[in-house]
Amino acid sequence: MYSIGKLCREFSLSRSTLLYYDTIGLLTASERTQVNYRQYSEEDKKRLGQICAFREAGVPLNQIKDILDADEGMNESTILERRLNKLNQEIRYLRLQQKLIVEMLKGKNLTDKKMLMDSQTFISILKSTGLDDETLNYLHIQFEKNSPDSHQFFLEFLGLADEEIKHIRECCLQAEKRS
Known part of the structure; x- marks a missing residue:
């Protein structure tokens, strides 16, 4: 399990960024400790890696959520093509x-x-x-x-x-x- 601090350091993100991702339902901690600290699983870490990659490509957070929550990445190609067209x-x-x-x-x-x-x-x-x-x-x-x-x-x-x-x-x- 990973603490919020450890993920922040590993991905060079601020604590407030991860808390915001939690607020909008983009990345929610898998568990909470007895004192209510967030604990992230290996799967959560992988998801955060995907989020960071899409952000690096300029994909808006709401579309990243759509991509990651879709079955078998159904919307991924459409969203990425739209982003590519906008970049062009x-x-x-x-x-x-x-x-x-x-x-x-x-x-x-x-x-x-x-x-x-x-x-x-x-x-x-x-x-x-x-x-x-x-x-x-x-x-x-x-x-x-x-x-x-x-x-x-x-x-x-x-x-x-x-x-x-x-x-x-x-x-x-x-x-x-x-x-």
Whole structure:
């Protein structure tokens, strides 16, 4: 049997993390001592190892619970494929940001009127690189979530009207609340 302290040291986790996992039903101690200390079995330790591996892959705790509690890992492939797709979208988003920053660093003044690009031209350029509508929407949502002021500046850079900018940003906030 393993104490909470021993598991914490072995997996480099805080005590509060294991207590939280217990609270949400992700990892419950197999036994309690007479003085009510948690005792974890070898099977509990194995489960914690799986939890840590999935967390390392970026899988949310509620989905880890679904995977580990499912019969014969039925949901594991679907959940992992979903996570992989999300990672691919994030990578495309980061690459786009990287390209934009490189352009900015080339000394171009983005506030210069001759730099303004209309949104349709920009969208067609992005689509020619292989981005689809879903990814473009995801870009806006992430842009709004991670840097609202920069998102506003970017939308203005595209020459969009104030009402259209307001609409895009509101849609992003609603989409973020749904996810």
